[in-house]
Amino acid sequence: MRINSFADSGITRSAGHLRVIPRLLALFAALHCATGFTEEYDPDREASLLQCDNLYDRGNIDAAIDCFLPLSTGASLHVAAEAQWALGDTKKANEYFRRAVAEQPGNPHIRARWGRLFLSTHQPSQAVPLFEEAMQLDPDYLHAQIGLVAALINSQSGSEGRRLLLQLHAENPDNIELLLLRARLELEQNNLQTADTLLDTALVSAEKNNMAPLDIYALKVSADLLRDIDDSEWVEKALAYSPAYGDVYFIPVHYHLINYRYRESVDLLRKAVNVQPTHWSAHSQLGINLLRLNDIDGARKHLEIAYTGDPYDTATVNTLRLLETLKDFKDIDTEATFRLDSDIADSTAPVVMRLHRDEAKYLSPYVEELTLKAVETFSRRYNFALKEPLIVELFPNHDDFAVRTVSTPGVGLLGVTFGYLLAMDSPSGRPPGDFHWGSTLWHELAHVFTIEASNHRMPRWFTEGVSVYEEWQTGPLRGRHIPVDVLQAINENKLLPIADLDNGFVRPTYPNQVTVSYMQAGLVCEMISEFWGHDKLVKMLAQFNERQDTREAVSSVLGVSTEFLDQELQRYIKLKLGHVIDNFAEWREILASVHQSSPSSDAATVIALATQANNIFPEYVDKGNAYIPLHDAYEAIGKHEKAVEALETWYQFGGYEPDMLHQLAHRLRDLGRTEAASEVLESINWVSPNSIDLHERLGKDYLEIGNYRGALREFQSLLGLNPHDKSIVYLDIARAHQQLGELKPARRNVLRALEQAPFFREAQELLVELTGDSS
Amino acid sequence: MRMRSLWLAGLLWTGITPLANAANTTVVISGLGGNADYTEQFARYATSIADQARLAARSPQDVILVRGDAAKRSIIIGLLNNLSKGPALDTLVLYLIGHGSFDGDNYKFNIPGADITGDEIVEALNALNTNRQLVVVATSASGALLEPLTQDNRVVITATKNGRERNAVRLPMYLVDAITDQKADTDKNEIISAKEMFAYADRAITSYYNTEKLLASEHPRLEGELAQSIEVARYGNLLTLQASIPDELLGKREAISNQISTLRLRKDDIDEDDYFDRLENLMLELADVQKTIDQAGNSDNAN
Incomplete structure (x- = not known):
């Protein structure tokens, strides 16, 4: 089973001898390092392999190839597997390991190495059982234990992996691989001093054991980089040891990327491919990150180089395919206007909307409206002027968006911001009503400001917190939308101390902790704004730009400790959500009973229970709310006004399920409340704009209530959806222009109507009226 | 000559239906329902289509409706043979409403008694002396007939894209809607062309499956250059x-x-x-x- 899955993974294929050799070294770098490092730390490695490793470590590439080749077909199966692996043919390596294990079933070393092969091809779930089997054969077999730790760290069980790592390291304080794994985690948490200590210990150990120090040097460069030291002495040392050691630049890139520093990543990756032109992974990453900076041509160039060297790298292949897909997209230029507090006149910033051709026409008016409003709002609120064109990409195919984001399909994200470029699912990328795309766009646009205003130096919790806070405060959807499971986590005191809140995003310890952390961060920012003032958030951004961490920024801007802020958060939550937190169990129980009762056959019960649930937590309007059953129950007993009232309250609190909104608008129109109906329909544009009925109805409502600009937007959008009868739409556009006194476009559009339908009496009459031709 | 072909091309391109009074001979046949519901539905759709055709027909004899037990093989073949014996027809419009089947080789229109095969339908239509034909096969599996029926001067509409779409189809219902709803008349000339009828029904079917969140089991198809110029209904002043x-x-x-x-x-x-x-x-x-x-x-x- 494992073998099939491995063979089908698409990551590796058998390759002919001639094709393997040119890509040897890059694959060596990309695949040989099972734990993300260049070196192998196999204590039982055969001397023949060590000899080849040493040639490679010293940059003698051709000699390394000549060394591995004879071993790859030699008599020893596991040595042949290692050599094939080093030469980049992981499929053959897998086959040899399988046969070696069958030949020596009691050998833990071979199983552990086989596990490492899976780990190196990003298949930790396949690696774990092999490590466990090796540990059954020898419970103290450290190479398997470390492999297991690395596999767990790279899987959903990250916290368990980290716990095991600390335990193993305590038992084996001088093990280089453990020291490096720990140093890497410390660097990710910006614990530079601890990382330094670990790396210094590793250096001593490497020297003592006569091991190549290249990985240690690369992490030393990473630590310097996190201190903003650009000319690290460790680069020189590494290149002196191995002149073609591209990893000295490639490994540190990870620390830029986790801090959203794509420009700096590109600089490092350029250096990596300069010293090691065959570092295909570096070319691939360079292409991917150039694409994040909107350099499409540059991205294509490096991805094509990467593909030539390693056609089986899924990130490269996926991103090249994405570039082909982008040919179906259309760039629409517009301009945002904004004014900072200190400015006396408006400034402008170019905006590019990159939308799929099939939906650009109907979607662009809404993307443009929200983006321009966001730039105006956030420039003012965060006192930051955009310095580069803002690129907004919306993907109708979720997997294209996923590849755009993390180079692989199947991720559960909605939107991502790379700085001045943001990418997100288009509303058509998910089922209608599945997400409020307007809020997602607003959230991502807020990131542009926090990321750029702090020069990518803000902590994760802060940028997410501000985006969530802005969704609640200024976004296109009313209300604070906190999921039930987050309320439950709050109720169970699962919130993290603010100083550690980043861990909730990058190292979650329970299933929904990322969502909980988003909401907690939003509440923290909201609290800071309410208790201390919104300007303090802006000042904190400035402090982050000055390289202060959370503790320092909180202390210098708010004058309090993060511990005090934690206490204040409890008070704030009590103040804002106490009514539901204090009655959480009761509310959930009532809500469950509401949904267990039938609104049609047991309307009285549903009305009583739903009212009770809404009294406890009236703001709850998301999935499983009590308003919809309340509406249905009132409908069932013929109390239509009460039914409308229930829906209206739901809408006022931020309900956004499109079918219910359509229903509410319809009922309001029937009651003669066209203006209210149009407001409800307008809100659907930010959830599910891919609807002919919506734009047709809203356009006509706007015509009726005299919102002619709104009507024009709706009818233009309607045309983008290719309605059955365009002549009616053009006629309505002509009428809106006529009402605005814009007679030339009115005539032009009535002619467009007649172009479609020359015998259209109403259009003929309007044409006669507009031209004054009464003959 | 060149001017004429240019004009014809323009007519097709611009999508305006010519105004000449229709000279259609319309034949509507509803097949075997298999159960009471389908039997009633097919008869009702066929009647509505025939009624609408009669409104614009020059003479009541120009519209022939065969449904229920009358829709036997001998009667249908005899009817088509008779049409071939008479004077040349300007435009023949044939609707087949009901269930169809396809065994991988042969299409069959399900009628009481022995079914009529696709080959027989094609043969009978090819034998007719007509200027133009519109053949609407609104049955399951009707896509199997798309290619065999396609030829110059004939417009073919099927309910499915091939013979493998075997579920009962909704096309007949939407065809009725199209010829009775002025919304189908997108050029507003008070004439609903075969093309407009198809476009309306096709959209309605897509919308139905999208709204109901069902996997579409029918994909209507239209073949033939003359679809815009063949009239299937008229309304308004032009009719009254x-x-x-x-x-x-x-x-x-x-x-x-x-x-x-x-x-x-x-x-x-x-x-x-x-x-x-x-x-x-x-x-x-x-x-x-x-x-x-x-x-x-x-x-x-x-x-």
């Missing part, structure tokens, strides 16, 4: 006042309409403002004639 509208006015209306088609063909070669200026003049002229037609019809009607 057709007898009282002077031919001269109708001719004038058609002449202007042809000029519009020609102008539209040249749209890409003309400066935009110039194009719309010329179009405006023609449209004003057409509006004027249209007004006269409406008034003429109304005044005659009042007398």
